[in-house]
Amino acid sequence: MFPQGVIAYLKLFLTHAALAPAINQMGGREAADSAPCFSMRCAVPETIPPTERTRVVRESHRGAYDRQTVDKILDEAYVCHVGFSVDGQPYVIPTLYARVGDAIYFHGSAASRMLRNVSDGISVCVTVTLTDGFVLARSVFNHSMNYRSVVALGKATRVDAPEKKLEALRAFTEKILSGRWNDARQPNEKELKATSILCLPLTEVSAKIRVGPPEDDAPDYALPVWAGVIPLSLTPGAPIRDEKCDPTIPTPAYAAHYQR
Numbered sequence: 001m002f003p004q005g006v007i008a009y010l011k012l013f014l015t016h017a018a019l020a021p022a023i024n025q026m027g028g029r030e031a032a033d034s035a036p037c038f039s040m041r042c043a044v045p046e047t048i049p050p051t052e053r054t055r056v057v058r059e060s061h062r063g064a065y066d067r068q069t070v071d072k073i074l075d076e077a078y079v080c081h082v083g084f085s086v087d088g089q090p091y092v093i094p095t096l097y098a099r100v101g102d103a104i105y106f107h108g109s110a111a112s113r114m115l116r117n118v119s120d121g122i123s124v125c126v127t128v129t130l131t132d133g134f135v136l137a138r139s140v141f142n143h144s145m146n147y148r149s150v151v152a153l154g155k156a157t158r159v160d161a162p163e164k165k166l167e168a169l170r171a172f173t174e175k176i177l178s179g180r181w182n183d184a185r186q187p188n189e190k191e192l193k194a195t196s197i198l199c200l201p202l203t204e205v206s207a208k209i210r211v212g213p214p215e216d217d218a219p220d221y222a223l224p225v226w227a228g229v230i231p232l233s234l235t236p237g238a239p240i241r242d243e244k245c246d247p248t249i250p251t252p253a254y255a256a257h258y259q260r
């Protein structure tokens with residue numbers, strides 16, 4: 001018979017395999033197809049084979065390398081952390097981003113340290129995390145989190161063409177609030193110049209997903225300790241009108257009924 005560890009591994013693998021299509025069914029290709037597409041779109045295969053750098057080592061059965069899983073996570077989250085090294089000093093900077101086709105675009109002020117240093121193209125590690133629940137095991141050691149995360153490696157380069165910059169800014173805006181781009185004043189030439197956009201092609205990328213209940217050591221299941229999952233989700237509150245906003249302007253539906 002299989003040892004306990006192998007059974008646990010198989011159970012997890014099957015859980016992930018069974019859940020992955022459900023997790024992915026709403027996003028992925030659909031989102032990719034509806035997202036504004038840049039002409040420089042590169043052909044990335046449906047599954048990006050892991051490299052020595054992107055192969056998930058610990059709990060490797062939680063790793064996924066198919067674009068549908070990766071895209072679904074990237075499209076649901078909106079903050080990424082961009083890691084890069086300058087003169088031996090690592091920096092990890094949180095910022096907004098959007099996936100457009102086969103690349104991630106992220107932006108910031110041209111004056112920021114990050115963009116000053118990466119404008120010529122720099123090796124980056126972009127990480128995106130969605131936290132889905134606290135996992136309370138019977139033992140402290142086996143406490144965990146349910147999460148979906150993506151790590152993308154590669155060389156980020158600056159997007160210079162104004163029309164491409166506009167497309168990226170539109171993607172950032174529409175990703176969070178569909179319809180906002182047309183309602184708000186769009187960037188003028190000066191604002192566009194002051195904004196730097198970076199592009200990271202999704203060529204070396206991994207996802208990692210933990211789902212399901214706690215996994216305790218066999219003897220611990222007999223302990224009289226509550227165990228289970230506390231689900232976590234991001235809940236928007238009611239919109240708060242800016243004091244300087246003309247009260248006759250109706251609250252747009254995307255703000256009044258914002259849902260995630």
Ligand SMILES: Cc1cc2nc3c(=O)[nH]c(=O)nc-3n(C[C@H](O)[C@H](O)[C@H](O)COP(=O)(O)OP(=O)(O)OC[C@H]3O[C@@H](n4cnc5c(N)ncnc54)[C@H](O)[C@@H]3O)c2cc1C
Pocket residue numbers: 053054055056057058059129130131145147148149150151205206207208
């Ligand atoms: C909210 C949250 C909480 C976590 N808590 C813990 C914890 O308490 N203890 C713990 O050991 N781990 C935790 N993890 C997992 C952690 O991110 C790493 O996966 C783990 O520490 C090291 O895995 P590794 O040996 O495969 O990574 P490494 O050898 O460091 O990485 C190898 C490659 O695997 C891929 N990879 C590794 N981790 C991830 C990931 N999370 N998502 C996508 N790709 C990945 C990357 O491509 C990376 O380059 C947590 C993750 C999240 C999102």
